[in-house]
Amino acid sequence: MAPKRAQRKDIPQTFSVDKYKACKHFGWHEWYVNLEERANRLDVLRLAPADIERIGLPDLLRDVFAAPFTEYEELQDDVHLSYPRRRQVESVTAGDLLLARMLYFDKTCDHPHDRLRQAVLTTENSLQRDGHVESAEYEEAQNILRTPVYEIDEFDVDDLDEGAYAFVDLSGPEEKLVDDFREWLKEVRKARGCVDLGKRFTQADFDDWHRYKILAYIDLTTWARHQEFSITHQLMGVLLFPEEYSIALAERVRKTVAPLAQTLLMGTTIDAIRSQALEAQALKK
Incomplete structure (x- = not known):
């Protein structure tokens, strides 16, 4: 009505x-x-x-x-709250890395990330045999592991709130790092559908x-x-x-x-x- x-x-x-x-x-x-x-x-x-x-x-x-x-x-x-903190750019914590290890690398972990775990196992087995294997399975595994977290279907993006992980090479010149960050930020925001408040x-x-x-x-x-x-x-x-x-x-x-x-x-x-x-x-x- x-x-x-x-x-x-x-x-x-x-x-x-x-x-x-x-x-x-x-x-x-x-x-x-x-x-x-x-x-x-x-x-x-x-x-x-x-x-x-x-x-x-x-x-x-x-x-x-x-x-x-x-x-x-x-x-x-x-730091334990899910609300945004004063600084909106923070370091990845030990807890973040430990959680990632549990979800993706622990072979005994009963978790629905089978495709991701299989990609890790395929890579490990390939490298253990002869250092590198040019195979369809290996290439597919690499493509999966190079995918940003927010594009992985099995990973609940809501768990990240409005965040995204990034790797920063601290040896780079500050001016270039800032330019690279802006470029990365623009790409991730577009992919995630986040509004730039300007x-x-x-x-x-x-x-x-x-x-x-x-x-x-x-x-x-x-x-x-x-x-x-x-x-x-x-x-x-x-x-x-x-x-x-x-x-x-x-x-x-x-x-x-x-x-x-x-x-x-x-x-x-x-x-x-x-x-x-x-x-x-x-x-x-």
Whole structure:
């Protein structure tokens, strides 16, 4: 059934766009925790209705307009967490290598990477016999072992989150290493379908997010989705910018507010904001 078109009277009385004026003073931490909280709510809305009720999202949505912001909690820059850390380029750890050895090289490991293990065994057997064997099996094994991890079907790319392993020859000149890294990064991002955010976020971005009432827009669209309403661009514009009359509000929502909110709710964007929030947090200590 198509969503009902919301009217002004359908919007909860606890909603007031004036509450979102506090966003003008948000820094890295506040933007990160509040965007992440809203992304999590939208993820919950994708669950079955019974699960949504069990988690308690309806109560949360009823209260969100009364107290729309998440309270401050210090972010943890812990190597054991799956969240992005302050530095988004890190060394491969001993744990990474040990896990790789268990999955690919341990012949007693009961794991579904048979094709990969067979490629290792084929290479080992070929080299043990006469140093090198020009055979179809050997070449096929080499092709498999030279394949980047993110292109291996048996390896769950989600286990890498948004990461990818790289080998860096530290003996190379720094200028060339940086150029090579940029080239490698471009190739991997294209292969993985990762969006290049282009630059660090700055205070100018924060000002835009506040000016376009991004958090209020996300809260209204989340509420509408749960209540099975649709909010027209015109009504959304009136709700977000009630004191503006000479602007094409519907067009602003359609062309600017909605696309910007969609970008800010992407996991890669939120991860980048978290990393910069940790950086700012560390500088304050």
